[in-house]
Amino acid sequence: MLVHQREAVVGRGLLILLMLITVLPFLSLVVTALHPSGTYPEGISWPHSPHWGNFADAFRAADMGKLLLSSVLIVLGVVPASLLLGTMAGFAFGHLRMAGHRVVFLLFVLGLTLPFEGILTPLYYQVRDMGLLNTRWAIILPLIGLFMPFSVLWMRAHFVNVPAELSEAASVDGASTWQQFWRIQVPLATPALSSLAILLFLWTWNQFLLSIVLVDDPTKRTMAGALGAFQGQYGTDIPLLCAGSVLILLPTLAVFLVFQRRFVSALLQGSVKG
Template sequence: MIVGRREAWTGRLFLVLLMLVTVVPFVSLFVTALHPSGSYPAGLEWPEDPQWGNFADAFRAAHMGELLWSSVLIVLGVVPISLLLATTAGFALGHLRMAGRHLVFLLFVLGLTLPFEGIITPLYYLVRDMGLLNTRWAIILPLIGLFMPFAVFWMRAHFINVPADLSEAARIDGANLWQLFWRVHVPLAMPALSSLAILLFLWTWNQFLLAIVLVDDPAQRTMAGALGAFQGQWGTDIPLLCAGSLLILAPTLAVFLAFQRRFVSALLQGSLKG
């Protein structure tokens, strides 16, 4: 019993320390953003006269309205297509037991080891030869391909745990393959799909490397990618830069906080099945 209490307190202490490590950088950004423009605040010192207008100034200076629209278009181009492709591929690899599925799955697993930085140079020339350089498609199409290994792995992990008897019963009732997929398996896969959609949204919204390498116009980038141009223009104004960074982070934090219960429940469901 004593050992159990020690383990519990150790776990709680570790969680508190982890929370502090996670939260302190955001608190530092927030406090710094409230200092007068052009100043160089030190540490977590709260300003005597908080400059809340820095957020409005950063929004106007960085043209956040245009960047928000650009990021929304990129997310709408990446997430739905990725979910559709990953769901169909995961269903084929995990439930249909198609011929050669192990080899195909191995190729997807190998794709998980491929870092963005390792392919950025050949990807640049490929996008250039396709005539897509400096367009949003230069971000959308590569992201769909780069997200596929993880997305297919995620959806296969769900479909492989669905009982085969469920499909047999649906076939006996006269369901064809499309009806089996769309009316039976997709509704059951909604927890996995929703959690995957959240991850893809966060990764797409925060995409920085592809945005700055493949697109020159900041208005065609993601909000995170446009931060590089904003930093180049306002890099000496630390409070304004911190305010812009928080505005860029705000949508991802809002989405995660809004759907965190569904995301955690999907993870727990997968762990229980596994």
């Protein structure tokens, strides 16, 4: 009994330590953003007169309205397409088991092992040859392809565990494969789909490297990608830079707070199923 209590105390202590390590940088960012513009705050010190107007100044200076619209358009281009293609491919690999599915599935698994930075140079030349440089399509299309291996593996993990008797019963009733997919399998896959959608949204919204390499116009990047241009322009104004960083983080923080249970479920589901 004493051993279990000691383990519980140590576990809670580690969780508290991890929470502090996670929260302190964000807290430092917010506190620094409240200092007078042009100053150089040291450490985490609450200002005598918080300058809440720094957030409004950063919003106007970075043209956050256009950045927000650009990020939303990119997310709407990436997430639904990745969900649709990943679900259909996951259904084919996990439930239909078509001929040669093991070899093709292995290729998707190998896609997860490719370092992102390693394909950036050939990706740049390919996007350039397609005439898509400095457009949102230069971010949307590569992200759909880069997210596909994970999306397929995630959805396959769900469909592998769906009883085959459901499809057999639907076939007896005269349902085609397409009808089985949309009317039976997709409704059952709602938890997996919603979890995958949250992860894809967070990854797309926080996309930085593709944005700064393939798109020169900051107003056509994601909000995270536009931070590079904002930093170059206001890099010496630390409070204003921190205020802009907080504004960029707010949407993902809001999504996490609203869907935190689903987010945790998404991480656990991916590690348990298979």
